[in-house]
Amino acid sequence: MKNQLKKLLYNKAPVDKPEAIAEWRLSPWKVFFLLLSIVIFLIIFYAYMFTSNPKEFLGNVVFYSIIIVCAIAAIWIVGSTMVKGRKLISGFFIAFILILTFYWILGSVLSYFNIMDFHLGGYSTWILITILAGLGAKRIDGNLDRHDVGFALLVFIVLIGANIPLNSNGGFLANLDKFVETIKGWIL
Structure with a gap:
């Protein structure tokens, strides 16, 4: 009878001890459901005894x-x-900082030598860098391999391609920011 009451709240758990094969351990689920059933009983008791x-x-x-x-x-x-997702979030922030730094350095170097003007502001730049950092967040693992080099080439091609002048307004990013400003002008 003693062990029967013990089964209400305890489970036998195997142990690796020379003096015993198993020992009684408190079961959190059994305690939770016992407390839940007591609360339900008290709510029903209160409802029928003390409420109109x-x-x-x-x-x-x-x-x-x-x-x-x-x-x-x-x-x-x-x-x-x-x-x-803690590792993924930290990888995202590291990738964001690396891509942003690379974008600013690449833009400064190419603008200094009059090769290409980079769009260094607006919504489109931040959205593009955020998307690229999201794609590269899983790649931040401390090991440099061919997949990391491939992703770096993808980032380089996307950043250059987004800033190639399409018309008198500039590249894709500048045109996208102009379009967003036009839409904002219509709405506001």
Whole structure:
């Protein structure tokens, strides 16, 4: 009988000890469901003993319970994604800083020698660098291999290609910023 009551809150867990094969350990899930059942019992008891309209009270309890469970689930999903994506997020920031520095240096060198003028502002530049950093975030692993060189060439080609003059306004990035400003002028 003693071990039967113990099974309500404990599980037998195998151990690697010479004196025992298994030992009793507190089960968090069993404790959680025991506490949950006690709370449900107390809510039902309160509803029928101390409220004038138990049906309305229980309806409100169910509604707010659903809201709380959804909020906890959202926090749990975001938290677990942040924990799993910590390396990806740090890789994104490192890639963003590297690409931005490369863009400024390349733009300064090419502008200094009058080879090509780089568009150094506006929404389009930041969006392009953000997209490239997002693509390269997984590549930041501390090892330099052929995939990293291939991505660096892709970044170089995209940055040069986006700044090749298309018309009198400049390259693709300058034209995209002009287009965004035109749209903003229509809206505002």
